[in-house]
Amino acid sequence: MTGMITLAGVNKTFGAKHVLQGVDLNIERGQSVVVIGGSGSGKSVMLKSILGLLTPDAGTIHVDGTQTVGLSRAQRTHIDANIGMLFQNGALFDSLPIWRNVAFRGLQDNTLDTQAARDVAVASLKQVGLGPELLDLYPAALSGGMHKRVGLARAIASKPDIIFFDEPTTGLDPIMTDVINHLIRDCVRELGATTLTITHDMTSVRAIADKTALLYQGRIIWQGTTDELEQSEDPFLNQFINGLAHGPIEVEGQTLERVAGGGS
């Protein structure tokens, strides 16, 4: 177990649906790994399994050397303390002002008093290019792009060793997408953190990935560096990264070739 995060044979089933079917993935310390895959391929379930929000039916997940499957929330406190997470829509707490959102962890574990929390919030917001004028606003007053940036500020506020990004650029315009990608890359470099991003945005992949893995039908079917990604002749990968309608990737049980009337 040399990796910072290691998944081995992870399975997860919901009713009759096998969402994860033996996922194996190793993320080295300091590495930025991006998992790509279509909607319903199991990316979010995999991420939630690592975060302990879902319990896999089989397999092991090691985070910084600790096997986490089956641990209670209390047992994994020391792991959670070292993790930052940017949710797809920011998941900012509507009832709290921005400064309380950003410094939430420190306020909850009583490591920060009010003034220190505001200082941490100012510093974190500055790292994502936002000013202190936002401190006392509520999330409802922010745009989608600002939500993501404040979410990123919250994720990095406690200077975690591991950061997860769930669809960080979904729903953003191309310019804001580039801003977020740059922020992620810069923040991660500054912190030296290990990161796992799930996305289907190839611009993000090229901007932030050291290594990319393709998740399809609950399995990692390809993984490699960004250079290998561009040179790969894997038909699944090529179809996905080029956004092609025709190819081996199935949509809702049918191949796209059949959907498009191009196959039998």
Next chain:
Amino acid sequence: MQAIATIGRFFLAFFRQTGLLTLFIVQAAKALVTPPVYARLIGQQIMRIGYYSLPVVALTSFFTGGALAIQIYHGGNQFNSEAIVSSIVALGITRELGPVLGGLMVAGRVSAAIAAEIGTMRVTEQIDALTTLSTDPFKYLVAPRVIAATMCMPVLALIADIIGILGGFVVGTQSFGFNAAIYVQQTVNFLQPDDVISGLLKAAVFGFIIAIMGCYHGYHSKGGAQGVGRATTNAVVASSILILAANYLMTSLLFSA
């Protein structure tokens, strides 16, 4: 066969929901008795659940007290017993109508609001965010609401008692010509501490039910805005039915001897 399958599905769903609710209550109870206690959040919820429910509870009980006085006056009139208005209004309001109608009104207002708020937090991943930030959602979201509702409902019921009796007093003295001093004297003489205390006890249980139902349905909501809407409706319906059922059980227990 189809009918049997439908009945089977109904019972399976019923037992599943009962099991989930039991587990939820156990987790909530655990969160109530273990630190940390979020005093600031409890204070906020006391304002939302208690203070802001005052107008609706006061108006409900005032009109109910007045209507009760009219009914008892005309009912008693048939037996030349109009004088019982003050005592029966006091008894009816303190033992039953104050806590039950107050509980139902608060259920409609608060249970729905709790389910909508927590349901929205569920579908927008805010509850997942809490968990990843090392904060137990049961301690942060559920416990403050349950504590606040259980504390506030008896106070609201006591206010409902006073205003309900006042409603009866206004109707009795203004419409039926009762002497004000005698009306008050009869109310005070007839009313026993147990009448009021039993109502407050019921109100505390209703407060617990209102908060638990709101939190439970919100916490388990799924499916976006439609799911949150469904959770809100279910919370109000479930808490109203449970309040009435609990009222019957507690009345049987408290007054059967």
